[in-house]
Amino acid sequence: MAGLAPPTQIISAVTATRPMVEALFDELRGATLDHPGVTRAPYGEGEAFAHAMLARKARALGYEVSHDLALNTYVTLPGRDRSAPVLMTGSHLDSVPHGGNYDGAAGVVAGLAALQALRALCPQPERDVTVMAIRAEESVWFQVSYVGSRGAFGILPPAALDSATRIDSGRSLASHMADQGADVAALREGRRHLDPARIASFVELHIEQAPSLLEAGRPIAVGTGIPGNFRYPDITISGEQAHVGLPRRFRRDAALAGADFATGMDRIWEEHEAAGIPMATTIGRFHTDAALHGMTSVPGRFLMSLDVRAYDEAVLAALERRVLTMVAEIESRRGVRFDLGARASAPVGPVAPLVRECLERQAIAHGLDWQPLGSPASHDAATFAAMGVPMGMVFVRNANGSHNPDEAMDIDDLMAGITILAGWMLESATASTAG
Structure with a gap:
């Protein structure tokens, strides 16, 4: 100075x-x-x-x-x-x-x-x-x-x-x-x-x-x-709206698919944190369809958002690949379909x-x-x-x-x-x- x-x-x-x-x-x-x-x-x-x-x-x-x-x-x-x-x-x-x-x-x-x-x-x-x-x-x-x-x-x-x-x-x-x-x-x-x-x-x-x-x-x-980040503001999971008495093997539960996704994202964050790789994931919206949900209904529609951020572009790209892989696995296992909606990102x-x-x-x-x-x-x-x-x-x-x-x-x-x-x-x- x-x-x-x-x-x-x-x-x-x-x-x-x-x-x-x-x-x-x-x-x-x-x-x-x-x-x-x-x-x-x-x-x-x-x-x-x-x-x-x-x-x-x-x-x-x-x-x-x-x-x-x-x-x-x-x-x-x-x-x-x-x-x-x-x-x-x-x-x-x-x-x-x-x-x-x-x-x-x-x-x-x-x-x-x-x-x-x-x-x-x-x-x-x-x-x-x-x-x-x-x-x-x-x-x-x-x-x-x-x-x-x-x-x-x-x-x-x-x-x-x-x-x-x-x-x-x-x-x-x-x-x-x-x-x-x-x-x-x-x-x-x-x-x-x-x-x-x-x-x-x-x-x-x-x-x-x-x-x-x-x-x-x-x-x-x-x-x-x-x-930087990638975001999916309007994710919709479609399953089958069904009676509460439906046995598990017949269910296409969109809410449980959403829960699988949320816990999967948290596991990914925990892994990165343990490895010393800074990142964060946030699911800001997470809910069933208010027009359809009820205590005695199996949810056929689930809505949520996703924000994932990291300090390295290569880490972000790898995270997004893991998200897409996880979506495909949940779809296959739960019998549901994910519509990720529009994608947004920032460098x-x-x-x-x-x-x-x-x-x-x-x-x-x-x-x-x-x-x-x-x-x-x-x-x-x-x-x-x-x-x-x-x-x-x-x-x-x-x-x-x-x-x-x-x-x-x-x-x-x-x-x-x-x-x-x-x-x-x-x-x-x-x-x-x-x-």
């Missing part, structure tokens, strides 16, 4: 942003409260408020504000060399239904605070520094991953615009985007706003979504990677070594208590990595998990994360852009 502001000055500049940070979270919570928790549906009222709030605050602070075809919001501190690749940070502003106030939003608020600290220390950095507020990250709504970030790069699958429907309205993604003013026609054509070659690096700060930091007693972590998000080293260097220089940590969840930063942009992540301790109203991030912990972000910005944005 030779030649840069000493850690004490960076900490002082970050500390000065705390009133703004707290006020933004209070305003966001107050406007999107939906007991229990908050709801900021993508391309809906709550998310739109959050983006408008950020734009209003950023303009009042004197930053450049712009939007892209998918309505992502960009807040920029102009640099001396505006042709140089830009330094970027940010996260999403949508939430799950009745979620917490910090999931996603913490990264956007932290980005703005870090930008304020950077400007206090260096009013005109060598390159542009931009905070990106991303649309529609929470795939629960449309069952499509990374809508906003993929839209920014022009890689959102055109078919998803019409086939993906929002869970609360039943209307298409294209319809909701158009209502908010997005350029749906341009997105269909694959037009892009972000050019990977024009981005120096991207760092996303996010609350931790598992209790690892809480368990370790540390406020922050530097990310080591983001898992593994590798962290760039140089970005990770810089983030770790900032944590050490500022005397922060930190640890390396692999993300248990998917994040928009993975889209940047997939496009070849050097990517890194910072995680902030958060009690009670996320995707629920009881998120319990401490502002003190967030300020530590903002300190890392500000230090990374100062080091990376003040380096010469020549050559």
Whole structure:
């Protein structure tokens, strides 16, 4: 950090942003409260408020504000060399239904605070520094991953615009985007706003979504990677609806087939965990057909979803082969049929070594208590990595998990994360852009 502001000055500049940070979270919570928790549906009222709030605050602070075809919001501190690749940070502003106030939003608020600290220390950095507020990250709504970030790069699958429907309205993604003013026609054509070659690096700060930091007693972590995934959101198992008195040898029980599948997936996870291979599998929906089920009926139809994630593409491919093999075995043994439905996937998000080293260097220089940590969840930063942009992540301790109203991030912990972000910005944005 030779030649840069000493850690004490960076900490002082970050500390000065705390009133703004707290006020933004209070305003966001107050406007999107939906007991229990908050709801900021993508391309809906709550998310739109959050983006408008950020734009209003950023303009009042004197930053450049712009939007892209998918309505992502960009807040920029102009640099001396505006042709140089830009330094970027940010996260999403949508939430799950009745979620917490910090999931996603913490990264956007932290980005703005870090930008304020950077400007206090260096009013005109060598390159542009931009905070990106991303649309529609929470795939629960449309069952499509990374809508906003993929839209920014022009890689959102055109078919998803019409086939993906929002869970609360039943209307298409294209319809909701158009209502908010997005350029749906341009997105269909694959037009892009972000050019990977024009981005120096991207760092996303996010609350931790598992209790690892809480368990370790540390406020922050530097990310080591983001898992990729494959998903089958709408699996249907078809058997035969039958009378409760039917002997076992005649049954085609769809519910028991579902149970076999669930326990099989858990065995696969247990095997990988014992071998030291990180992965996770989640069956989020798991139920008989409410229109047909009853205490004295053998279930002929069973519905569920599957999410499988891992940090290595080869591991993911092998896991999917095992899933398909297991499905065939259960079909044969139980006399049922699986319809896996539409498949979705997201690539593994590798962290760039140089970005990770810089983030770790900032944590050490500022005397922060930190640890390396692999993300248990998917994040928009993975889209940047997939496009070849050097990517890194910072995680902030958060009690009670996320995707629920009881998120319990401490502002003190967030300020530590903002300190890392500000230090990374100062080091990376003040380096010469020549050559």
